[in-house]
Amino acid sequence: MTSPAPAIHARNLTLTLGSGSAAVDILKGIDFDVAVGEIVALLGPSGSGKSSLMAVLTGLERASSGTLEVAGANFAAMGEDALARARRGRIGIVLQAFHLLPTMTALENVATPMELAGIPDARDRAEAELRAVGLGRRISHYPTQLSGGEQQRVAIARAIAPRPALIFADEPTGNLDAATGEAITELLFARRAETGATLLIITHDVDLAERCQRVVTLADGRIASDTGER
Numbered sequence: 337m338t339s340p341a342p343a344i345h346a347r348n349l350t351l352t353l354g355s356g357s358a359a360v361d362i363l364k365g366i367d368f369d370v371a372v373g374e375i376v377a378l379l380g381p382s383g384s385g386k387s388s389l390m391a392v393l394t395g396l397e398r399a400s401s402g403t404l405e406v407a408g409a410n411f412a413a414m415g416e417d418a419l420a421r422a423r424r425g426r427i428g429i430v431l432q433a434f435h436l437l438p439t440m441t442a443l444e445n446v447a448t449p450m451e452l453a454g455i456p457d458a459r460d461r462a463e464a465e466l467r468a469v470g471l472g473r474r475i476s477h478y479p480t481q482l483s484g485g486e487q488q489r490v491a492i493a494r495a496i497a498p499r500p501a502l503i504f505a506d507e508p509t510g511n512l513d514a515a516t517g518e519a520i521t522e523l524l525f526a527r528r529a530e531t532g533a534t535l536l537i538i539t540h541d542v543d544l545a546e547r548c549q550r551v552v553t554l555a556d557g558r559i560a561s562d563t564g565e566r
């Protein structure tokens with residue numbers, strides 16, 4: 337029997353942006369494995385490469401060299417179209433600034449990406465997910481009619497409704513007050529537990545990092561420490 341593919345298997349990932357004398361080495365050889373279902377916090381000082389690593393791991397940015405498999409897909413070897421398809425089925429992203437479409441209701445924000453991906457029953461699934469994040473009575477509201485915490489709930493519903501194997505959250509509580517941020521953290525952990533997804537959270541919040549199973553710290557484009565599984 338073979339063991340299941342890890343959620344992330346990265347070896348010697350590098351990222352260099354720009355060229356010639358303007359080239360900047362941003363990631364300098366990242367070896368990183370994440371098991372299915374693991375909850376990992378990614379810490380590190382500003383400019384250490386956290387967002388760049390997330391961009392590479394989510395397939396938004398292509399690594400300059402190295403190997404990368406995400407939920408069994410060989411991201412490093414894929415063409416643009418195949419990569420876009422592979423990302424869609426595997427990855428959900430939650431960002432600090434919510435990034436909801438202002439002209440769409442909460443329901444449309446969650447359902448439309450699934451409709452575009454050809455997922456059946458997109459509206460029903462979106463509605464169920466919005467109920468699961470506590471917004472069953474807000475599905476027809478537009479983002480401007482929702483608080484920051486509510487908007488982040490919509491963003492979490494949008495990320496999780498397609499049932500991705502991995503959820504990436506980049507400073508998900510960074511725009512929220514402490515109490516609202518705490519509620520959003522609880523929700524993210526609860527939805528992860530219900531769906532079995534693997535969760536990677538970029539954060540400056542040491543309390544949030546402490547609640548993750550594993551803390552990986554970046555410094556100057558390299559992994560400086562990794563607590564591994566506790």
Ligand SMILES: Nc1ncnc2c1ncn2[C@@H]1O[C@H](COP(=O)(O)OP(=O)(O)OP(=O)(O)O)[C@@H](O)[C@H]1O
Pocket residue numbers: 353354360362380381382383384385386387388389
């Ligand atoms: N397009 C680019 N061209 C050149 N350098 C870049 C580019 N994008 C990012 N960088 C540099 O790469 C480094 C890592 O940036 P990154 O945003 O990944 O760090 P970070 O750890 O996420 O920081 P923060 O916590 O402030 O968000 C920084 O020095 C940044 O200036």
